[in-house]
Amino acid sequence: MTVRFYAFLLYLAGVVFVAGLVHIVAILVMPQVAPRDAYARLAALAKPGQTTLLPRALPGREVTPYEDPAFAQAVCLYDLANGPLHVHADLPDNRLLTISFRTRTGQVFYSMTDRASLHGTIDVRIMTQPQLDAVEEAEGDEDNDQPLKELRLVAPDTKGFVLVDAMSTYPSERAEAEAEVKSVACAPETLAQD
Template sequence: MRLKDPVGNAAFHTLPWIVGCLFIAGVVHIGSIFAMPRLAPQDAFARISTLAQPHKVVLLPATTPESGAPFDDPALAQGVCRYDLSQGPVRLRATLPPDALMLISFHARHGQIFYSMTDRSATHGKLDVLLVTRQQLDAVEANDPEDELPQDLRIIAPTQEGFLLFRALAEYPGELADARDRIQSLSCGLDKDAKP
């Protein structure tokens, strides 16, 4: 049985189809946007995984018209330290020269930046950061002496894998090599004190 067409034109028949089509389009669009960080084959983590082994500081190629990620600043030297917390907590230690800009950001596996700091976060030029999972933090805290505060900054990573990104500013074009040296002087790797 067919419904009576009160208007007597094609719109009455096609409208529900158009609405259905737009509904499907909306669901597909929103679904694919949310899935993109997990599915994109060329995200920052994938790019860095091909360049760097975990648990060591690795310099990234200079930002030139031919190399580097889009929208990077050519005045910055860049380095990374990949982490895989399934092997244990990761410690970052640094002695930073005063008034030389160093940017440090903590990236989760699927692109989220969960912490960031600059060299001004260092106390007396020293930086001591422990990157842990929630369970590892409990274990570390259980071993803390009761009468003193921990001397390191402890950060919980939302994913087991990810990377730290270091960016050092070359204030003048000739200082890019110095900026790269400042990144290479950072120490980043599995925490030797921690029990697995």
């Protein structure tokens, strides 16, 4: 009887282990295989290569996860297949602004706040590794002594999006926050071909 009991416990432990493993794998794989990933859902609201203001957060109808109604949000979709994306912002000193760079599934690969600005300006170029290599090769060695005036990010995927948030402390500041996120420019660039 004791051997049967231990065999049953071993069998039960194996079933629980396999079920737990399947559950964890399903959770980790779901964002990559879901047909309506973050990029596809945002593509219904925005066009690639331009900044688009997202609708105000309402309970149960949020566009992005954990959306805060105190923030105005804008999105810029990108596809790096034809060239890099340039993101530029001139920032006022009085409002929190965050910019996050995301993959098509919504995973953040880089983020920054207005504190990262250089003299009130943020300049970022998002590109693939081959595009970065081409830009660095075209610049040559003569510019190595000069500090870069832009941040260069290598995106893990060719498609993704930039999410811009500006905080409005009071409801009366909402229009200013929306104007600020809409003023962040994103534009596709083409690399010069030899």
